[in-house]
Amino acid sequence: MSIAVADRPGTAATAARFSPRWISDRLSKVVLHVAVIGLTAAWIVPTAGILVTSFRPFSKISTSGWWTALAPSFSFTVDNYSKVLGSSNLGQSFFNSFMISIPGTIIPIAIAAFAAYAFSWMKFWGRDWIFLGIVGVLAIPLQLSFVPVLSFFVAHGITSANLSWAPFLPVWLAHTGYGLPFSIYLLANFFRALPSDLFESAEIDGAGTLTVFFRIVLPLSVPALASLVIFQFLWIWNDLLVALIYVGGAPEVAPLTVTLANLTNSLGQGYHLLTAAAFFSMIIPLIVFLSLQRYFVRGILAGSVKG
Template structure:
């Protein structure tokens, strides 16, 4: 009976995964079809002979529509927007988990409470702070990579600190006590003991943060929308939808280019994903 139940669950999961993958498969196939066939027939008709595929859609999007530069802009935004909050959150999580200082628990609860604040409520205050900074220093943050890096770091830190702190607190205390007896400083403990043991949680956080920054439209539109030369793919594709709403071949190719890199990163780090999320959720 147990074997039958497990087999039934496996079949259900596989069916759900297949159904969930159908839109992605259809998008992928449509991105290689000529415009005349996209408008005349469904994507599933391309699975039977005679086959008719082309890479002209990708050439048009990358060169004529400027998506190649937008892809580079997204990388410039997403990589620091992932590394900076992950590094800062790791230092903060170690302090909350294994260092004693006044108000530690209350400060941690305050950081966790920040997760419930909607992103939309932060835009106007942050823009006001950026304006004050520009007036005081003459340095422009809006329309600049530094400004959006800081914004993504601030928005991603509460969840990152919460996830990593719970994982760090679940590690054996004997490791840290032995290291302190041997004379190791907090810096040595952090880099030589904590980080090597925390690869699953760090990989999970990198997946979450990178995919959130990569797929973000609202923050990019507010802070980079006025500078088309530095606009990421989300803003560029949104402009393509407005300008080429009927040219499905352009939109399918652009959409698949946008989702290709997150898929690669997820499948590369997926072996750490479940371990990191479970460890960061139930320990602490």
């Protein structure tokens, strides 16, 4: 007895495997992988160029492209790093950046956590309108506030020169005000996605507002808080304009970004040192991001869906 073609073992599976839908899915995956690899290369190549340039002598930098250093004969040096570490006040600037970034990250996140909890689970008059106003502030460029805020600080003596005991207080307050709208918005979206059954059970057990906040909300919000720490810390660490306006460029208070910007003079001399200085300043942001990156995606996606 002959066996029909359709009844042969594996024929149906083979037909399904090479169906138009299967081919379309495979092509979609290939296109996605090619796009991801292309975008990754687009980000990595400039960074690799800066890294290679930071180890090249000035004579080579000014006469040829960085890719020529990858071919024999190789000509690399650490003179750029030696000059950056020896000729500029990087040690004090590194410390100043920490003194600006750490309080500038902790203060707005701590305030935003309380505010976001209130907007999410507490009822009071005008709650939605106030939250809408906070979200609307995100659309206002912070540059518009520099003159009035700085005038207010000067009029009330809140300047680095007048506050020898806390010379970074003006920039702490500035970063707190600039970081609060986004922090409240991100945390409120996360808090609202928490199951309401948790709060009802805690209320039945007699837990107060602060107990619920510290014992339930904060432990469950670690991904969102970690993502917010990454955003806020990296923004402050890489900031130049806000720090320059509110604390100035004096060596004793200037952060790392201001010191690095001063490596080049008005005629552009010393620009070859910026590549080495850039990688020196990238050490801390890389450590912060890599140590918290496992929470990053979860924190960003949290609150995007209700479930």
